Amino acid sequence: MKKLLTVVALSFVLAAGAAFAQPFYVAGDMNGWNAETLQMVDDGTSGDAVAGDGIHSLLVTIEFAGRHEWKAALFGWGDSWPYSGNSWFYTTSDNEDVLFTFNINTVGDGWLADGYWPYTDHSLAIKIVGDVQVPLGDPDNWNNATGSLFLHDDGLNGDAVAGDGYYTLLGNIGTPATYxxxxxxxxxxxxxxxxxxxxxxxxxxxxxxxxxxVYFVLNANLGRLYASCEAPVDNEVLNWSNVKSLYR
Structure with missing residues (x-):
């Protein structure tokens, strides 16, 4: 019998073209939370890879190394994303270039986020937490310290291609439930x-x-997640080095 699974977001999902005025701005601790200066574009310049693709982008040099927080915002804080809390990224050296993106596309392909989500090329997170941890062999659920469920991009154990920016973990879950x-x-x-x-x-x-x-997969190129009994089919398979070269 064919395995059945659904993946559902516990978040807003907005269609591209929703009633949010453009442009969008990068506002964070690196620019005094100013939502009027660092304008993102979707015109193929300033780090934006493809004009008119619904991914608003801006390449910014971050003065100091460390952990940073930011939001994608309308001019003057008319609205901002993510709605709950801030987005985050890490730099490892002073004056490091970071590509900020705000994707307004709703694709409906089973991957999440889908519609209005912020991301950077310095926001990699690959350790699973949740109530799937104990079913997958960890001693505790929702443990971000001792958990062992790391996704890998090494071409092994269910990962299709090494180094393509898709991080994968395969794990057996024996009890039908909502996780x-x-x-x-x-x-x-x-x-x-x-x-x-x-x-x-x-x-x-x-x-x-x-x-x-279950296939747990992170598309680190776009900041999207997937989990299913079926291997993912993604029409946006891009090699990370190619993505970086496009943005640079």
Whole structure:
């Protein structure tokens, strides 16, 4: 019998073209939370890869290394994303270039986030937390410190291609139920969830109707997650080095 699973967001999902005025701005601790200066574009310039693709982007040099928080905002804080808390990223050296993106596309392809989510190319989080941890062999659920469920991009154990920016974990879950999960930076609650990268990222929902081998996958190129008994089919398979070269 075919395995059945649904993936549902516990977050807002807005259609592209919703009634939010453009443009969008990068506002964060690196610019005094000013939502009037760092304007994102979707015109193929300033780090934006493809004009008119619904991904608003801006390449920004971050003065100081460390952890940072930010939001995508309308001019003067008319509205901002993520709605709950801030988005986050890390730099490892002073004057490091960071690509900020705000994706307003609603694709409906089973991956989340889907519609209005912030992300950067410095927001990698690959450790699963949630109530899937004990079923997958960890001693505790929702433990971001000692959990062992790391996704890998090494071409092994269900990961299709090494180094393509898709991080994968295969795990057997034997009890049909509804589960909640997200991925975090090890030892923190900086997460990627159903509404993108955020300190309060919304949980992913996993509904299993029977025992199954689950594919947990992060598309680190776009900041999107997937979980299913079926291997993912994604029409946006991009090599991370190619993505970086496009943005640069």
């Amino acid at each position: 909640y999960w997200k991925v975090v930076v090890d030892g923190t609650w900086d997460a990627i969830g159903a509404d993108g990268a955020g300190v309060n990222a919304a949980n992913m929902e996993l509904v299993l109707s029977e025992p199954c081998l």
